[in-house]
Structure formats: C-alpha cells, structure tokens
Amino acid sequence: MTDTSALFADGIMEASVHHGVARLTLAQTGQDGKPVPCGQLAIPVVQLPAFANGVLALLKQIDSRVKQAQQAQQSSADAPAEAPQQVPGSFRFSG
Numbered sequence: 716m717t718d719t720s721a722l723f724a725d726g727i728m729e730a731s732v733h734h735g736v737a738r739l740t741l742a743q744t745g746q747d748g749k750p751v752p753c754g755q756l757a758i759p760v761v762q763l764p765a766f767a768n769g770v771l772a773l774l775k776q777i778d779s780r781v782k783q784a785q786q787a788q789q790s791s792a793d794a795p796a797e798a799p800q801q802v803p804g805s806f807r808f809s810g
Contacts, residue, residue, distance in 0.1 A: 722754045735760050 724741035728750050731738050737758045742750035758766050 724753055726750050728752055732760060737763050 722741065723743060725744055726742040727739050728742040729740040737760055739756040739758075740752050741754045741756060743753045745751040
C-alpha cells in the first residue's frame with residue numbers, strides 16, 4: 716500500500732456535486748453525540764455508479780456472511796458445545 720492514511724467515518728454530513736465531482740463530507744460522532752466533520756471524499760461523477768455498486772456488493776456480501784454465521788450459531792446451539800463460543804455480535808471474514 717502506498718502512503719495513505721486511514722480515516723474512520725460513521726456517517727455523511729453533506730453531499731454535493733460541483734464541476735463533475737461528487738464531494739461527500741464524512742462525519743464521526745463527537746463526544747456530545749453530534750456529528751463532527753472528519754474528512755471529505757471526492758469522486759468523479761462518472762465513477763460514482765461503479766463506486767456505489769462496489770459498496771452495495773460489499774453490503775450484500777456482509778449480509779450473506781451474517782446470515783451464514785447466524786445459521787451456524789443456531790445449528791451449533793442444537794449440538795453439544797465442544798468448541799469455544801465466539802463473542803456475541805462478533806463478525807469476522809476475509810477473502
């Protein structure tokens with residue numbers, strides 16, 4: 716990976732389009748519970764559909780994996796517990 720910085724955001728404060736570029740002002744929840752700007756994501760409008768489709772594909776993958784984990788947890792609840800239990804609400808996958 717090149718010299719990039721990680722940015723945590725848990726929301727979008729504002730979205731606008733100027734001169735063919737979509738600008739999303741990203742937000743973090745502040746100490747008072749209100750959103751605070753933490754950065755801006757700029758995407759060329761012509762690339763926005765591909766970007767949005769990528770995010771939607773990721774959400775579908777996450778949803779599918781959560782359902783699989785819930786089904787596995789339900790089936791393991793019916794079987795004798797030999798393996799250590801995972802932390803409730805934890806979700807991990809790679810690949």
